[in-house]
Amino acid sequence: MIGAALTIARVKFVLEIRRREVIFAMLLFLAATIVIVRVALSGDTGAGTRAAAGMLWAAVVFTAVLGLLRTFAAEHEGGVIDALLLAPIDRASIWLGTALAQFGFLTAIELVAVPVWWALFFQGGGPSVGTVVIALLLANVGIALVGTLSAALALGARTRDVLLPVLVLPLLLPVVLGGVTATYGAFGEEVGGLRPLGFLALYDLVFLALAWGTSEHLLGD
Amino acid sequence: MTLREAVPWVAAAYILVWVVILAYVWIIGRKLNRLERALDELEAQQQPGTPDA
């Protein structure tokens, strides 16, 4: 089960390292979103910390959706879905392997983009790094799990590229709420200690269970 | 108009909304009954004369 998932994830990484187009596109998109919103709110720096947190998470979620549009592109292009469905592997590992890859892409991008966000907003005295990083990692897990599932659901539709964002964004609203709150906490605001991070972890668990349970019926008829 | 006097008007507004919903459901229900009866007859005709494929 895990073996097959790792195999599929490895294929996606290999494909991505060869073409490198998606990673750079997502990176530029994330940076552009942050800069645009930053310029749009350039007036007050007072409420800066909350605006900055909001910008980061809005940019992360929309970049993730951009990346999700490419989730099953390689499979769809080559008709590989049939091969994966007929391979003697659990259908869940197709979803899990793809989710693993999405998590990898998103985390890789944030490794580069978050320092940019940091430098752009805080010459010094920014939020406590640990909380923000943990929040982002937990959120990436949730985004990858739910996003891959939504991408698979939308795969059967002709209007796939329009449908995917509509399907996934409401599902990601709780992640953004949790993430932004955790980031506010990193700025020292009173958010009930580790509750936001605990919430993000719970979100990941709940949707891991739900997605895994239904992944058997995900891609085929 | 004091609060006390307004009570019947507000209550009437609620009842009006309820009547509208009810009317809608009633009409749909009646149409459904007619359709279902027509279908029963059609299916009755259909059964004995099995269509030649």
Added chain:
Amino acid sequence: MRTNRHLTTTVPLVLSIVLVPLTIAMAFWWTGEDVDQGLSQKIFYFHVPIALTSYIAFAFGAFSAAMYLWKRTEAWDLRSYVGVHSGTIFGTLVLITGPLWAKASWGVWWNWGDRQLNVFLILFLYYCAYFMLRFSLDEGERRRSASAIFALLGVGLIPMSFLAVRVAQTLIHPTVFTSIGAAMPGSFLLTFLVGMAGMLSLMVLLISVELRGKRTAARVLQLQRSARGEDA
């Protein structure tokens, strides 16, 4: 099949004809005046039951979806579709009565402090996407499976939205507004329960009528196909 057709429609019809006006009567003439909100508080006896009914409808939609994935019969898919549909109808009502109440009581259309409303905002967007998904897939097995999975995910999203709004609550709007509380005086509670029963019977009525409508459409389609000699 014919006999219980009337049962599943007429029983909830009679129930709601009795219960809803009863709720209105009790709300306005029996329960005492709410000390600070006056008349606008009366919508409480509808707003909250509608919200709870919406959750129940979504739960019914998710349950039927699980049954579809297991039994794979078209009937369960239809029930799931109609369940989610009536949940969305009640959800819309919540998003209408909510602001009405907020405007009347606090002069603001959207009361971010009201957790219930924010959760419904998320769910409303989510379940509209359900119909987007359903209508962008061609009629057939693939559409039923995808719709079922999406309806099932709602089971996770509802509690998660509630938790998320609660977690984010401490920041968006510190004054926490709690309208539901067992500490309500007897008359309030009884009226609320009658209102709840009324809304539930309305839900069952809507589901039953819509299901009959969809089944009739399916039977017509079946007749047309067998008339063409395709009886699959």
Added chain:
Amino acid sequence: MQPPVITLAECSKRFGERLALRKATLMVAAGETVVVLGPNGAGKSTLLRLVAGLLRPTAGSARIGDVEAIAAPKEVRAGLAYAGHQPQLYRGLTARENIDLHLRLHQATADTGALLERVGLADRADERIDGFSRGMLQRLALARATAHDPVLLLLDEPASGLDADGRALLDATLRAGIGSRTQLVASHDHDLAERLGVRAIQLANGGLA
């Protein structure tokens, strides 16, 4: 006698308003090879995809051995191979990588070099396949389908795009399978069945003649 490997019982498949397959009944015994003939749109691909378990029947049933094809467990799928209109290959990978991936997913071991050699792609083994022609992709798909030595081989118009010796290769592959594995081949080649000395069935407008 084992149960027939492929059993279609009054199997129909509807796509929206189009009834692609009407109450098809077919039995293919273990080791038997059957050629499915029929014009475009007759339902050949639908029939094969139903047998492969990629489509769920609207009515009737499609079984492999004694399990429903759509719900075939991993063990049954391990012995199954399906090559359809699409090559089922990652365009970003090389020919060798695609075959190795297939073998890994099937937990099978085989000499990839020899496989590519047999289908005449040895010299292009380490090239990315998005530069391959239609015929070369078809050869690679054939190599992929037979790599894990399946017991049930389903080929949907495998000859399309193949040149002369490509078709010879296909005939050889099918001939090698006769008697040893169950094969169902959708084709436009009317004398394929005669050449192989196997049964042919005719599909017209979704119905089995």
